[in-house]
Amino acid sequence: xxxxxxxxxxxxxxxxxxxxxxxxxxxxxxxxxxxxxxxxxxxxxxxxxxxxxxxxxxxxxxxxxxxxxxxxxxxxxxxxxxxxxxxxxxxxxxxxxxxxxxxxxxxxxxxxxxxxxxxxxxxxxxxxxxxxxxxxxxxxxxxxxxxxxxxxxxxxxxxxxxxxxxxxxxxxxxxxxxxxxxxxxxxxxxxxxxxxxxxxxxxxxxxxxxxxxxxxxxxxxxxxxxxxxxxxxxxxxxxxxxxxxxxxxxxxxxxxxxxxxxxxxxxxxx
Numbered sequence: 001x002x003x004x005x006x007x008x009x010x011x012x013x014x015x016x017x018x019x020x021x022x023x024x025x026x027x028x029x030x031x032x033x034x035x036x037x038x039x040x041x042x043x044x045x046x047x048x049x050x051x052x053x054x055x056x057x058x059x060x061x062x063x064x065x066x067x068x069x070x071x072x073x074x075x076x077x078x079x080x081x082x083x084x085x086x087x088x089x090x091x092x093x094x095x096x097x098x099x100x101x102x103x104x105x106x107x108x109x110x111x112x113x114x115x116x117x118x119x120x121x122x123x124x125x126x127x128x129x130x131x132x133x134x135x136x137x138x139x140x141x142x143x144x145x146x147x148x149x150x151x152x153x154x155x156x157x158x159x160x161x162x163x164x165x166x167x168x169x170x171x172x173x174x175x176x177x178x179x180x181x182x183x184x185x186x187x188x189x190x191x192x193x194x195x196x197x198x199x200x201x202x203x204x205x206x207x208x209x210x211x212x213x214x215x216x217x218x219x220x221x222x223x224x225x226x227x228x229x230x231x232x233x234x235x236x237x238x239x240x241x242x243x244x245x246x247x248x249x250x251x252x253x254x255x256x257x258x259x260x261x262x263x264x265x266x267x268x269x270x
Contacts, residue, residue, distance in 0.1 A: 024074065024123050024124070024125040024128075025072070025074070025075055025078075025125055025127070026072075026075075028070075028071075029071050029072065029075040032063075032067060032071065032075065032079065033075065033078055033079065033082065033127055035063075036063075036079070036082045036083065036086070037207070037209040037210070038209065039055075039056060039059050039086070040086060040209070040213070041209050041212060041242065041245070042055070043055060043056065043086070043247075044212075044242065044245040044246060044247040045242075045244060045245055045246060046246070047246065049089070049090040049092065050090070052089070052090050053087060053090035053091060056083065056086050056087055056090070057087065059083075060083040060087075063079070063083075064079070067079075073116070074116070074120070074123075074124075074125060074128055077112065077113060077116060077128065077132075078125065078127045078128050078131050080109060081109060081113065081128075081131035081132060081134070081135055082131055084105055084106065084109055084135065084138075085131065085134050085135065085138065087102070087105075088102055088106065088138050097141075097142075098141055098142065103139075103142055106135060106138055106139050107139065109135050110132075110135050110136055110139060113128075113131075113132035113135060114132075116128075117129070117132060117158075124161070125165075126161075126162040126163075126165040126166050126169050126172060127162075127171070129158040129159070129161045129162035129165070129172075130158065130159060130162040130169070130171050130172050130175050132158055133154075133155035133156070133157075133158030133159045133162075133175055134155075134175055136151045136152075136154060136155040136158070137151075137152075137155050137175075137178070137179070137182075139151065140152070140182075149187075152179070152183060152187065153187075155179065156176075156179055156183075156188075159172060159175045159176045159179060160176070162175070163176065167200075168200075168204040169204075170201050170204050170205050170206075170210045170214060173197045173198070173200045173201035173204065173214075174197070174198075174201055174213070174214070174217060176197045177193075177194040177195075177197035177198050177201065177217065177221070178194070180193040180194040180197065181194040181221070181224070181262055182262075191221065191224055191225055192225075194221055195218070195221050195222075195225065198214065198217050198218035198221050199218065201214040201217070201218070202214045202215060202218055208241045208242070211238075211241060212238050212241045212242060212245075213238075215234045215235070215237050215238040215241075216234070216235065216238045216247070216248065216251065216261075217261075218234050219231045219232075219233075219234030219235040219238065220251065220260050220261035220262060221262075222234060223255055223260040223261070224260050224262055224263070231255070232252075235248050235251065235252055236248075
């Protein structure tokens, strides 16, 4: 699938430019972080979760070995966060519950992230805030309700900190949108708030990879809001960016059964 990388490679400089705000990574480190988006898109060309997990694990091993001792501690933590976030999508038991190995990895990484952020205030990159908050959210599937309430507040602070550094940070807009969707109204959650964040993400997306996921997430938010025509329009627009991808068709099949992207993951957590 090297054509995906060829398609995006010329966009690196543009992405580096818009990501400069709130940036504590070197250009080389930022390029490495953004490369993981290539891997995310490439998984959309595969047929099943098993193949996707093998693909991501292989990419992670090769990627980390190739870049060993090249990057700062913060950059390495961000890379580990992003690879783990992607793997949690596929490290599932037959009942869709996260595997014990996945839970252990999430707990360990969450603890490492917390300590690093606590001791490095003032030089925390927006990617570090965002990916660390996302790691926390991935743990909500199996931690207690009181801990979810506490961790949910911290994750929202992380996401806000990321957007304070750069309001046009697309991944930050995605993260806050997901938080708004799942958070109860009493904590400030709400679907319309989530939609506003996804609108911003679509507007601020520069690369086709960013646009692809922004359109999919917004499209599925429209589905949750019963705006089915708008949902279909966004999903079709995402597919047009990568005509050989298979993920959109998978989501639309769920939609035909009355299941949205966010409903699907809520069911997994229940």
